[in-house]
Amino acid sequence: MANVAVMGFGTVGSGVYEILKQNAEHIAGKAGEEVKVKYILDIRDFDDHPEKQLFTKNFADIAGDASVSTVVEVMGGLHPAYEYTKELLENGKSVITSNKELVATHGTELLEIAEKHNTNYFFEASVGGGIPIIRPMHQCLAANEIEKIAGILNGTTNYILTQMIEKGKSFGDALTDAQNKGYAERNPAADVEGHDACRKIAILASLASGKFVDYKDIPTEGITEITLEDVRYADSMDCVVKLIGYAEISGGKVMARVCPMIIPRTVPLSDVDDVFNAIMIHGNMVGDVMMYGRGAGMLPTASAVVADVIDAVKHSNVPKHLTWTAAEENIMLDGDEKQTVMFIRTLAGADAVRREFADAEFVDNIVDEETAFLTPKLSEKEIRSRLDKIGDIVSGLRVLEI
């Protein structure tokens, strides 16, 4: 029998408990032995819980119990999750987490400690909730060099954009709607400003390149500036606007970015609606593959955590190292040099546009007195310098190329 401790009894933690209970027999079959929750750590009281004897407020109960082989850390936040994880790994216990903040910040060190102590640090649930993504990328696409990743990594913003696209709601109304449905926090900054997606693409880019990609080095724009007019222009081009976490890996270097993008409806990512997430990966042998599913929610996220638990239990003696290491030099490429097509709205006239972009592809304007166009494919730096000369820019959005 494998004894598991769950640290943090919030949404994901209670989901993990429920899955381990509800699918117990199935999980025992998969893991090769019974998987049982021995402790639940939470600072709150759960006196009404049917298994209230499992609860503890004392981390030392878990760290000091040699019979606990695997610990689920779903507390969120950096502290004390970091200190706890470190101590548990040093004690040789496997740690499973959904804490993207912690993985994106201290992942390099924690993976190193896990390797040193011959144990596992797994984080499938930290990206894409219930969608299998970390393991497929690391293991099933192991024969490939991963060249590109483009993902809809945040369900809240995708719900808001879907409401704007399909219901014609403004950003503000769609946000209020998302908050009322429990999809967005009262303070929605982490989602709508792209910070959540940024941590997730940083984790994926680290895995794909094998070197730590610091989320702080990834230029990040959210969707707060996206207007209904942007959405309607996209629609007129048979496209949609989505918040994309993007990474290109080449020759050991990484170019990463989080920003809203224009996506042609012919691209499968364009059909990922509401709170669903999807990640498109381009491998040098397999070409494009995409994984799609629920990127958040109690049971989907807990499903990914429990899969990691089963894997850790099966491989407690032979740890499987999902790993990246610290980069010895700066591996980040400047996004300014990336060749791209941009969709631009300006109050300047078509002549002014033509002077700078002889090959501009004009789009019928939806807003009076605006000129709308697609630039030719040029470096972002070059595009920006020409836009400065045109002036009166209303908005600019990159077009995703897969």
Added chain:
Amino acid sequence: MANVAVMGFGTVGSGVYEILKQNAEHIAGKAGEEVKVKYILDIRDFDDHPEKQLFTKNFADIAGDASVSTVVEVMGGLHPAYEYTKELLENGKSVITSNKELVATHGTELLEIAEKHNTNYFFEASVGGGIPIIRPMHQCLAANEIEKIAGILNGTTNYILTQMIEKGKSFGDALTDAQNKGYAERNPAADVEGHDACRKIAILASLASGKFVDYKDIPTEGITEITLEDVRYADSMDCVVKLIGYAEISGGKVMARVCPMIIPRTVPLSDVDDVFNAIMIHGNMVGDVMMYGRGAGMLPTASAVVADVIDAVKHSNVPKHLTWTAAEENIMLDGDEKQTVMFIRTLAGADAVRREFADAEFVDNIVDEETAFLTPKLSEKEIRSRLDKIGDIVSGLRVLEI
């Protein structure tokens, strides 16, 4: 260093060789040691090959070489692939295959032999080509009971249907086009009659249920009867026609089927076009997840084979058993009892339809003198019995519900 033998130097075999060469350094990093091709078995001569010394026509060279730990079987067909695989597993070698025919026919016995001899029998590439599907389903969704699978599992038929839908080509013209492009064989029966998809859904249903599902027990219809009118009717309902491998697993029982289905454009599977494949899986905890990518082709399929090779090399001492066992009783449920909605075309009038299906939802007819409608949700048996009373049925297609 891990020595690998490749049996069969056709499309997939030469792809495996190429990937192991081209991504050698990357693969060594993933596997923890260099992975080297020591033998290539083929009955043909390859005297012009730069590494012609690797080729052999003698299976005993491979079976008798203790330094070969892992063998790739991409010969296709049942014999001698079955006999070779059996002997290799009995010798303790890991065998990796893309041979869906063999896995769907003798998988149960070969998995049992692998387990007994403490070695691996992996077959990621047998379903969905380069798409990670076997391992994500078995491992990443391990916390879930898999309740439903619906997949576009055959690229040839999906290409043909896409041509019919998007270009208005007839089935015959689209088939000729697919043959000219090399997507369809001169004898296209295995693809267009659904046999290929049938073996693949049998493998997925076996994995999901843990019990062997014999492909011979799966009712299978191909796309040879699909007309442009069917496709146009679907379009008028904002749907498309796709060939679907379908399985429902419940209480240890399996209902499986291969048939063309009407799929609403709101369902992500509807956007899977051309030779791409996708598999939608419904787990009781995670909900719907979908994996999308290239279901065939030299490098995508070889990419999945090589991922299995890496996994086998890493786990040569601690085999990972992907497994199902023989079913002790008949586990197949009769599809006749399944509740479904059908789209029906008949030469009978609307009154005759209304007499049998008071709740029929009529669809504007595209062909003169036809009546077209959607049945209410009823058992297939019930629907068929009522259709017999209406008579003059032109065609009937099931509507996919996800």
